[in-house]
Amino acid sequence: MKIALLCRNAGLYSHKRIIEAAEKRGHDIDVIDHLRCYIDIAPHNPEIHYNGATLTGYDAVIPRIGASVTFFGTAVLRQFEVMGVYPLNESVAIARSRDKLRSMQLLSRQDVGLPVTVFAHRTSNAEELLEIAGGAPVVIKLLEGTQGIGVVLGETPKAAESIIQAFGGVNTNILVQQFVKEANGEDIRCLVVGDKVVAAMMRKGKEGDFRSNLHRGGSAESIKITPKERATALQAAKAMGLNVCGVDMLRSNAGPVVMEVNSSPGLEGVEKATGIDVAGKIIEFVEKNAKPGKTGTKSGITRKRKSAS
Structure with missing residues (x-):
C-alpha cells in the first residue's frame, strides 16, 4: 500500500x-x-x-x-x-473539530457530557456571562487557542470579569466555561481508533497550573477508564465523524465531561505512558x-x- x-x-x-x-x-x-x-x-x-x-x-x-x-x-x-x-x-471532520464552538454544539446535540459553556463576542456585560456559566471560578478560552494557550482561570468574580473584559478589548470570540474543581487539575486523554479506545492516560498539570496539557509541563500515566468514560469517548469521536482522535475529558460529579476532541493527537505522551503501539493500530485501521x-x-x-x- x-x-x-x-x-x-x-x-x-x-x-x-x-x-x-x-x-x-x-x-x-x-x-x-x-x-x-x-x-x-x-x-x-x-x-x-x-x-x-x-x-x-x-x-x-x-x-x-x-x-x-x-x-x-x-x-x-x-x-x-x-x-x-x-x-x-475526512477534511470536513477535521474542520468541524477545529472549531471549538461548532464541535461543542455537535457534542451537545448528541447528548455528550459537557461543562456549562457560554460563547460570546460582546463582553461588556461580564456579570451576565458569569451568571449563565454558574459563577466563578470559570475557565475563559480564546476560541482559536491550542495546547492550553489562550486558556485562563478566573478564580473570583472580579478576576473573571477583568479577564473577560480584557479579551473583549482585543475584539475576539471567547468561551466562558464551568470550572470542574473536583477534577483536581487532572484530565483523561482517550485515543480512539475506529470504534475502539486503544489507549488512555491521566494527565496532570504542573504544580500551580490547572491546565493538564503535556506541552505546558504536565505529566501523564496510564489509567483504566470506566465503561461510561469509554462510551463517552466513542460517542464524541462519532459526533465529530473522526476515525482517529484524542478525546479529552474531566471526571466531574455529574460524570465524564468532554473538553476537546483533537483530530491530530500527539502519540508520544500516550505511547510512553501506556506502552501501547498506537501508531501500529492506526496503520492497521488504514x-x-x-x-x-x-x-x-x-x-x-x-x-x-x-x-x-
Whole structure:
C-alpha cells in the first residue's frame, strides 16, 4: 500500500512513529508538506503538485495538519479525497473539530457530557456571562487557542470579569466555561481508533497550573477508564465523524465531561505512558479500510514530462 503522510515536520515523534509503523508492515509512505502543495482544480483531472512533481497512486492519506494551517491543509486533503484517495480522517471532520464552538454544539446535540459553556463576542456585560456559566471560578478560552494557550482561570468574580473584559478589548470570540474543581487539575486523554479506545492516560498539570496539557509541563500515566468514560469517548469521536482522535475529558460529579476532541493527537505522551503501539493500530485501521489499487497507478510521485519543442 502507498500512503501519503501530510505533515510539516517529519522529525516529530508522532510522525516518526507513524512512518516506522507503516514501513514495518511493508507499506510505502511519503512525507508531504501540505503547505508546499499546489492544487490543480481541473475538470475530470484533479491533481496535486509537490516539489515539481504530480502526486499520484496513493491508496490512503494520513492528515497531520496543524491548527494554524487548518484552512489550507484541509483544502489539500480535500483534493486527495476528490482524487479518490482514502483519508484516515475526512477534511470536513477535521474542520468541524477545529472549531471549538461548532464541535461543542455537535457534542451537545448528541447528548455528550459537557461543562456549562457560554460563547460570546460582546463582553461588556461580564456579570451576565458569569451568571449563565454558574459563577466563578470559570475557565475563559480564546476560541482559536491550542495546547492550553489562550486558556485562563478566573478564580473570583472580579478576576473573571477583568479577564473577560480584557479579551473583549482585543475584539475576539471567547468561551466562558464551568470550572470542574473536583477534577483536581487532572484530565483523561482517550485515543480512539475506529470504534475502539486503544489507549488512555491521566494527565496532570504542573504544580500551580490547572491546565493538564503535556506541552505546558504536565505529566501523564496510564489509567483504566470506566465503561461510561469509554462510551463517552466513542460517542464524541462519532459526533465529530473522526476515525482517529484524542478525546479529552474531566471526571466531574455529574460524570465524564468532554473538553476537546483533537483530530491530530500527539502519540508520544500516550505511547510512553501506556506502552501501547498506537501508531501500529492506526496503520492497521488504514489497512482494513483503504482499498489498495483503487486509484490506479502505483507510482506515487510522478514527474511531469516536458513537452517537445
